[in-house]
Amino acid sequence: MTARNITRFWEWGRKIICVGRNYADHAKELKNAIPTEPILFLKPPSAYVREGSSILVPRYSSDLHHEVELGVVIGKGGTAIPQSAAMEHVAGYALCLDMTARDVQDVCKSKGLPWTRAKAFDTSCPISEFIPKERIPDPGNVKLWLKVNDQLRQDGCTSQMIFSIPYLISYISKFITLEEGDLILTGTPKGVSAVQQHDELQAGIEDVVTMSFRVDRQDQ
Ligand SMILES: O=C([O-])CC(=O)C(=O)O
Numbered sequence: 752m753t754a755r756n757i758t759r760f761w762e763w764g765r766k767i768i769c770v771g772r773n774y775a776d777h778a779k780e781l782k783n784a785i786p787t788e789p790i791l792f793l794k795p796p797s798a799y800v801r802e803g804s805s806i807l808v809p810r811y812s813s814d815l816h817h818e819v820e821l822g823v824v825i826g827k828g829g830t831a832i833p834q835s836a837a838m839e840h841v842a843g844y845a846l847c848l849d850m851t852a853r854d855v856q857d858v859c860k861s862k863g864l865p866w867t868r869a870k871a872f873d874t875s876c877p878i879s880e881f882i883p884k885e886r887i888p889d890p891g892n893v894k895l896w897l898k899v900n901d902q903l904r905q906d907g908c909t910s911q912m913i914f915s916i917p918y919l920i921s922y923i924s925k926f927i928t929l930e931e932g933d934l935i936l937t938g939t940p941k942g943v944s945a946v947q948q949h950d951e952l953q954a955g956i957e958d959v960v961t962m963s964f965r966v967d968r969q970d971q
């Protein structure tokens with residue numbers, strides 16, 4: 752048996768923990784309150800999609816949004832990790848999209864229901880290659896961007912995050928044990944918008960990584 756390799760963390764079947772409304776400008780554009788503590792939700796590992804495969808609009812949605820986010824890959828597990836030690840638990844990063852069926856999420860919000868159908872469907876988590884920790888020395892200050900058909904839609908910086916990466920690792924690990932291979936999506940800056948079948952999405956982190964995905968519809 753070959754040893755597991757963190758550079759293929761998406762094959763490990765580990766947790767994807769997502770932070771919502773971590774950028775004030777995005778909370779405002781959707782007319783949501785600025786959170787006073789992190790808002791969390793989960794995606795299953797079946798949500799991963801890699802370059803070369805398409806993002807699929809779920810049959811039940813007609814308003815699929817892109818959300819570009821920095822993903823933090825956990826390299827060393829832990830429970831109740833103090834903020835001061837949090838970065839020792841990070842193996843690296845990945846550029847991620849938190850694809851969101853906004854119409855479904857709006858219904859869930861109005862009924863006070865969980866966001867699972869809006870956030871956790873197959874292909875709702877497109878990811879880049881694994882980025883070793885050393886390639887992003889200051890993850891709290893990197894620029895993220897996303898284009899749809901060559902038009903810039905999102906252009907933010909992780910310095911705008913309300914809750915920092917060490918704070919999030921510490922906060923989450925108080926009640927969810929983090930394991931090697933888990934991924935934390937740290938929230939999206941403003942500029943989210945709808946995508947359609949045949950759109951081409953391109954996203955990047957400064958000069959560190961770029962990725963592209965095509966959008967398709969699920970078979971009817
Ligand atoms: O759906 C939302 O607006 C919450 C979220 O994931 C984010 O802010 O990244």
Ligand SMILES: [Mg+2]
Binds near residue numbers: 769
């Ligand atoms: Mg998000």
